[in-house]
Amino acid sequence: MRRSKEVWEVNPYKERILNGIIKENPTFILVLGMCPTLAVTTSAINGVGMGLSTMAVLILSNMIISLLRNIIPDQVRIPGYIVVIASLVTVVELILKAYIPALYDALGLYIPLIVVNCIILGRAEAYASKSTPLLAACDGLGMGLGFTIALTLIGIFRELIGAGTFFGMHVMPESYQPVAIFVSAPGAFIVLGALIAVLNGLHIQNNGNKKVEGCAGDCCSCGKAACSDRKEEQKMESQGV
Numbered sequence: 739m740r741r742s743k744e745v746w747e748v749n750p751y752k753e754r755i756l757n758g759i760i761k762e763n764p765t766f767i768l769v770l771g772m773c774p775t776l777a778v779t780t781s782a783i784n785g786v787g788m789g790l791s792t793m794a795v796l797i798l799s800n801m802i803i804s805l806l807r808n809i810i811p812d813q814v815r816i817p818g819y820i821v822v823i824a825s826l827v828t829v830v831e832l833i834l835k836a837y838i839p840a841l842y843d844a845l846g847l848y849i850p851l852i853v854v855n856c857i858i859l860g861r862a863e864a865y866a867s868k869s870t871p872l873l874a875a876c877d878g879l880g881m882g883l884g885f886t887i888a889l890t891l892i893g894i895f896r897e898l899i900g901a902g903t904f905f906g907m908h909v910m911p912e913s914y915q916p917v918a919i920f921v922s923a924p925g926a927f928i929v930l931g932a933l934i935a936v937l938n939g940l941h942i943q944n945n946g947n948k949k950v951e952g953c954a955g956d957c958c959s960c961g962k963a964a965c966s967d968r969k970e971e972q973k974m975e976s977q978g979v
Contacts, residue, residue, distance in 0.1 A: 756880065781903075799826055800862065803822055815863075
């Protein structure tokens with residue numbers, strides 16, 4: 739019993755990372771950030787680029803907002819969060835423009851639109867503003883990895899079926915006829931819906947709970963500190979808030 743408790747005290751960081759990748763994947767489970775998910779995933783490299791850019795902003799914004807959580811007044815917390823996020827997005831945009839111009843051109847308008855990505859502002863309000871900087875950084879890392887994995891998977895399927903390539907390399911037989919619809923808007927919806935259906939069929943959200951030692955998968959009856967934010971969310975949902 740004592741050993742289990744000691745393991746759990748180390749595991750909140752692991753739980754935060756796995757939470758974003760599996761249990762609360764922002765794309766496949768929470769279905770957030772659909773604008774860049776559907777728009778930029780015409781290729782796998784675009785998905786990786788957008789995912790990593792968003793992850794960098796998530797980690798840094800979570801850390802900064804956590805550090806400033808006792809300084810920013812409640813009345814202006816949302817504008818304050820947006821200023822922090824917008825500043826970080828500007829830095830990321832300038833770095834991409836300077837060092838990876840091809841990716842910058844491919845992502846285009848969707849880089850500055852990271853500022854209004856509901857995943858980033860949502861994690862700032864729901865978690866970073868109530869947690870320590872290290873836990874907030876792990877939360878941003880988990881959510882960012884989950885978002886990157888989701889965008890990369892969607893990009894791989896769309897690029898493979900719609901163009902016959904994999905990360906820009908031609909891998910399909912010469913006789914293969916690309917299905918052009920998969921690199922257009924309808925193809926994005928088709929691939930996203932199919933992947934969500936597969937993951938739901940595998941019960942990925944429930945199985946993800948088992949990957950964190952000490953978690954039984956029932957957040958409502960869990961008394962562990964790392965689950966307190968999820969318990970509060972479920973309480974609000976049950977009250978219709």
